[in-house]
Amino acid sequence: MKASGFQYHRPRDKGEALDMLGSLPNAKVIAGGQSLVAMLNMRYAFVDHLVDVNRVDGLAGIEVGNGRVRIGAMARQRDMLAHRELAARAPLIPAAMRFIGHLHTRNRGTFGGSLVHMDPAAELLAIATILDAEIEIESRKGVRVVPIADFPLSYMTPNLEPDELVVAITLNPPLPKHGWAFDEFAQRHGDFAVVSVGVTTVLGAAGRIEEVRLVLGGMGFAPTRLRQAEDLMSGETPSPELFDEAAEVAGREEASSDAIASASYRCRLAKVLMRRSLAVAIERGREQAVK
Amino acid sequence: MSVPIVVTVNGKRYERSVEPRVHLADFLRHDLGLTGTHLGCEHGVCGACSVLVDGRAVRGCLMLAVQTDGCSVETVESLARGDMLNPLQEAFREHHALQCGFCTPGMLMTLQEILREHPDPTEDLLREELSGNLCRCTGYSGIVKAALEVARQLRGTDGGVS
Numbered sequence: 001m002k003a004s005g006f007q008y009h010r011p012r013d014k015g016e017a018l019d020m021l022g023s024l025p026n027a028k029v030i031a032g033g034q035s036l037v038a039m040l041n042m043r044y045a046f047v048d049h050l051v052d053v054n055r056v057d058g059l060a061g062i063e064v065g066n067g068r069v070r071i072g073a074m075a076r077q078r079d080m081l082a083h084r085e086l087a088a089r090a091p092l093i094p095a096a097m098r099f100i101g102h103l104h105t106r107n108r109g110t111f112g113g114s115l116v117h118m119d120p121a122a123e124l125l126a127i128a129t130i131l132d133a134e135i136e137i138e139s140r141k142g143v144r145v146v147p148i149a150d151f152p153l154s155y156m157t158p159n160l161e162p163d164e165l166v167v168a169i170t171l172n173p174p175l176p177k178h179g180w181a182f183d184e185f186a187q188r189h190g191d192f193a194v195v196s197v198g199v200t201t202v203l204g205a206a207g208r209i210e211e212v213r214l215v216l217g218g219m220g221f222a223p224t225r226l227r228q229a230e231d232l233m234s235g236e237t238p239s240p241e242l243f244d245e246a247a248e249v250a251g252r253e254e255a256s257s258d259a260i261a262s263a264s265y266r267c268r269l270a271k272v273l274m275r276r277s278l279a280v281a282i283e284r285g286r287e288q289a290v291k
Numbered sequence: 292m293s294v295p296i297v298v299t300v301n302g303k304r305y306e307r308s309v310e311p312r313v314h315l316a317d318f319l320r321h322d323l324g325l326t327g328t329h330l331g332c333e334h335g336v337c338g339a340c341s342v343l344v345d346g347r348a349v350r351g352c353l354m355l356a357v358q359t360d361g362c363s364v365e366t367v368e369s370l371a372r373g374d375m376l377n378p379l380q381e382a383f384r385e386h387h388a389l390q391c392g393f394c395t396p397g398m399l400m401t402l403q404e405i406l407r408e409h410p411d412p413t414e415d416l417l418r419e420e421l422s423g424n425l426c427r428c429t430g431y432s433g434i435v436k437a438a439l440e441v442a443r444q445l446r447g448t449d450g451g452v453s
Contacts, residue, residue: 001333008294008311008357030355037314037353038334050311052358078347102423103401105335107347108354189422 003040010052014138014167017053022140022163024049029165031074031113034105059167060110064089069131069171073112077101077124080111090131090173092200096123096182102190112166118156120256121192121218123184125152129223130198130215132172139164152222174211178202179285181277184217185269187260193218194261195269197250199281203289209233209282214246216270219255226250229274238282247275296360300325301369309356316340316351318359319366327367327396331425338424341397342366348404365403367396378444379406382437390429397424402438412442 009024011017021027027049030036039045053059059074064085071080077100080086080093087094100106100114100123114124115135128135133148137160151159160166184196196217204210212233217223229249236242251271255263293308300323307322314333319325319342331337333352340351343365370377376384379399389395398421405412405420412420417435426434 002317003312003314005310005312007292008355033355033358034335034350034353037355040312041314041333041352054358102338103404103420104338104341104348104350104423105353108349189419 001041003037004043004046006040006047007049008052009049010054011056014056014058014165017051017056017165018138018140018163020049020051021165024051027051027162029053029116031116032076032105032109034101034109034113035117035119036113053165059112062086066176067172069173071111071169071171073110073115073166073168075111077106077109077111077114081106089176090171090180092130092173092180092182092198093127095180096127096196096198099123099182099184099186099193099196100190111169115151115169116158116160116166118152118158118222119192120155120221120223121184121194121196123182123193123196123217126182126196126198126215126217126223128169128171129217129225130200130213134170134172135166136168136170137164138167145170149225155221174200174202174213177288178211179281179283179288181280181284183273183277183280185273195219195255195266195273196223197270197273197277199274199277201278201281201285203238203282203285207237207286207289209236209238214250214274216250216253216274219253219266219270221256224253226253226274238278240279243275243278243282246278247271250274294357294360296357298356298359298361299363301365311355311357313356314352315342315344315349315354315356315359315364318356319351319364322356325366325368329393329396331393336425337394337397338401339394339397341400341424343400343403346404348401365400367399370399379403379437379441382441382444383434386433386437386440387429388433388437394424394426398426398434402441406438406442406445410442410446412438414439 028047030052060072063070081097114122128148135146179201181199184193186193198215200213202211214226229246251267255266257263295308319328329339331339335350335353342351
């Protein structure tokens with residue numbers, strides 16, 4: 001349970017970090033380290049060079065605009081949870097983040113680190129998926145922006161080259177007045193979710209659903225948006241029957257089996273959690289519309 | 292290849308040379324001889340190695356010692372004054388909040404931050420926040436009772452947690 005040897009580098013600024021990533025063989029960035037150090041200790045991960053970006057300035061800002069939100073890749077989960085403007089603009093974020101790990105891991109863990117680690121059930125990955133995140137990636141070759149839909153390539157494999165660094169995440173929450181819900185089932189509080197569900201709703205005049213976003217986590221290798229269910233709800237008047245219909249779509253998603261839960265159990269959870277979350281999100285959407 | 296670091300632990304400054312792969316908990320125990328910090332799982336699950344780095348609770352096994360260069364670390368050894376237990380330790384004894392004692396250093400250090408941030412905690416909040424620290428013998432009832440009592444005591448005075 002001890003990591004094997006590696007060389008440690010602490011770049012002073014982003015440029016130096018990018019130089020290191022571009023030149024050092026088998027190098028890995030350490031952000032919060034709350035998954036990486038465990039993997040190093042257990043020797044699931046072997047690196048020759050560890051590039052520690054914890055002291056690089058300018059990577060941890062949180063900027064909340066009226067429309068978009070830009071969060072530095074090194075923003076600590078703890079600081080995101082405590083950010084009042086962020087909570088006001090996108091209440092789904094703290095609602096989902098309270099399920100993440102524990103006090104200690106949130107104190108160190110970062111937004112960018114979680115996205116790049118890419119555990120299929122990570123709440124931050126689900127948040128990024130439902131809030132239409134754009135991932136800002138830099139290397140010495142330049143900057144590229146990857147929409148979240150194109151970021152997961154496979155199980156725990158992000159669309160990121162060895163010389164690249166995630167520097168920030170831009171989120172596109174729905175209109176300021178929207179309903180939200182996030183729920184998950186885990187074996188214990190703070191464990192990775194077996195299945196997680198996120199919903200945002202915008203209600204228009206006459207209470208019809210103007211926009212709805214649905215995300216499911218923990219089913220496949222990355223959270224997915226339920227476009228089919230989103231489409232069937234758009235423009236409709238909310239009703240328990242409509243929630244059932246959308247929940248049926250969630251329950252038909254492909255799911256994986258593992259030691260904790262079978263695929264059919266995951267599908268069952270997806271259906272139940274989606275129906276409950278839709279009811280909560282629509283109710284909150286109504287309250288927001290009245291305000 | 293070892294790397295020189297300067298770190299303040301419980302108010303005392305240490306200059307040491309560490310291998311980058313050594314995590315903070317091993318550094319505290321083996322290099323500094325501060326064996327109050329316990330190690331259970333070494334992959335971030337049990338919380339026994341919880342210490343404070345710059346005032347925030349961290350898992351000692353998930354932070355490299357080399358990363359604490361220039362930081363201030365507090366361990367369970369910082370709590371008592373000689374033979375005088377601090378109020379939280381005293382409350383642990385009073386409420387039978389420990390049996391084998393293995394999880395206790397992590398519980399005590401985690402509660403430093405929890406009680407600082409939540410001077411008037413509910414039982415539910417304490418149970419949720421302490422879910423990152425596993426106790427497998429005496430259970431959480433005594434621990435939660437001790438924490439509630441100390442929070443009550445502290446609200447009655449102007450003192451800090453430790």
